[in-house]
Amino acid sequence: MTERENILGRIREALKEKVHIPGRHGQVATSTATSIPRQWLPKVGETFDEQLALFARNTAELKADFQLFNSAEEIRQAIIRLRDAEGWRRVAGHSGDLTNAICPALSLPLLRTDRAYDVHELEACDVGIGECDALIAQTGTVLVTNRSAGGRALSVLPPHHVALARRDQLVADLPAAFDLLNRKYADNYPSMISFITGPSRTGDIERILVLGAHGPKKLTIFCL
């Protein structure tokens, strides 16, 4: 017998004895969850404006920089200001509708991470600019996948992560984000899906918050 069969065999043997569902004594029937997560999670307003305001509040608390723009041109101006303020010399990104509209304005060489690249070159970049799959109002989260946001490392290796998004990518809450993933990718999921909630952080030294533990120290979210 293989270990797989051994382990599954022990599990089946163990499960012959039924136990009651927690909090519902006396019931040993098959599981029926009595509710759905959305009923209990933190409340999110119904209108777009409420959700946008909540997203802005959450990102501010997380020390991420969230800004809204009315045109691609405004974002281009903003990202140029960011380039000059931080003295970017090397930029990494990927091909996409938003990134293609924004990144050329930087007039810097762009390391593309949506095709084979050298990780040392990415490490030497000052910023990683990528798109995302959704913004989640409830938690201030940027949802990325390696398919939509330039691979696994772009959003975590450089010291600054700039996420580009559109207003219509804002979803209310976590259940809505998982629904979106289900709809968008069905049975062909990207191999990495990441919920990014603020810049990288640690509290491992005396529980004092420090940003930029291993991932980016700064997270900027530019929303069109």
Next chain:
Amino acid sequence: MTFVAKFLKDARVMAGDLRHRKIIRAALGNYEIARDQRKASFQSWESARQLAAETKWDALNHLDKYLVEFTAKIEARGTKVHWASTAAQARTIILQIVEEKKARSIIKSKAMTAEEIHLNDALEHAGLNVVENDLGEFIVQLRHEAPYHIVFPSMHLTRGEISELFQRELGSAPTNDPEELTMIARRALRKKFLTADIGITGANFAIAETGMISITENEGNARLTAALPKTMISLLGIEKILPKLGDLALFLPMLATAGTGQQLTCYNTMYGGPRQPGESDGPEEWHIVLLDNHRTELLADAEQRDALHCIRCGACLNVCPIFRNVGGHTYGTTYSGPIGSVITPHLRGLQDWKHLSNASSLCGACTEACPVKIDLHHHLLQNRRNAAVKKPTLKGQLGFKAFVQLANHPKVWAFAKKIARITQPLQKLVEGTPFDPAKSWTQTRNLPPLAKESFKDWWRNRK
């Protein structure tokens, strides 16, 4: 020294260590405030707990079905799944992969399951260089110590101690600034990330429906571990299963709330395979090691099966008066605090570890804190009962026999009361000496004097 003797000795020292107490109080005080704020933001934290418990119940009570589903899905995407009944098998599997890859340097993101099987020792013994990349784990690894806490590994250390450690081990300049200390570690570990041959991770959840694992972290170290090395190995206990991807909508915020008092931790990442065709980075090979190591025995214990619901948030440690007084290392186990006291007897033997179930005030704070409603303090009582039933002590047996005789014979009972009232003052004369019959009590507590008159006597004699 037996495990119990060592526990009692260390507990005595730590309980009187005011410095330790101050550090832990400061760290957990801030946690409590944040956690309570987060709980309050839920529409109903109690109902969320109920749903989480029901979901985990479903997962564990159909574990065979979900494990088969999980492995079928994840294997279909090119992941190699290994099954290990024991810790030794898991170590062998991982060592074989490392050997096959001719790997020299390994980076590892925080995984309590790896602590459980003493993976680092095995890898180092084989001459390999393995570096922990979670900051807290990195610090305790440099100190050649086990993690102090399952979520906050270096909670027991001050910045001064960490600075001295970094000066000695990394040759860095002294500093008192947590940010500067974090940057020293970041720089030291960056090089390791870029050059490592293999990345090892744990997992917080395994999703049956889609064949994914989910990793929760704040630093980005697990993200890098799963992005840069050519080979990735993930070690997880078989109980990590959740039925559906959408279940994470509940579990991710609950884990963050209970674990660290965050709404959501910084990175919650789902991995569904090694690098797929058309993807630009990520490991070429991904191995998943599913570990039993006595979990199926716990599953077979219907009374305590729910202990496998544990999502390792550490909430029960944080609220436990025993943990807060004796500290994490005193337990001498991988999993400390109430959940450690419950499951360690199952993982490592009841008779050797039953004392942990006695180190409890049975206040129930752990049960109340648990986001998946594990009946922790009752399980501690069950462990005590099981230990006594399986291996009764002579002292306990004789004591209870005598008590039964006393309690069943009112006249004897009345006589014993009289004797006790007369002799109790004599006990004062020998209190604390080896002749003190109540020594195990009077060592740490006052012996209250018996009332001058019992209630029954008072009732009988009342006017």
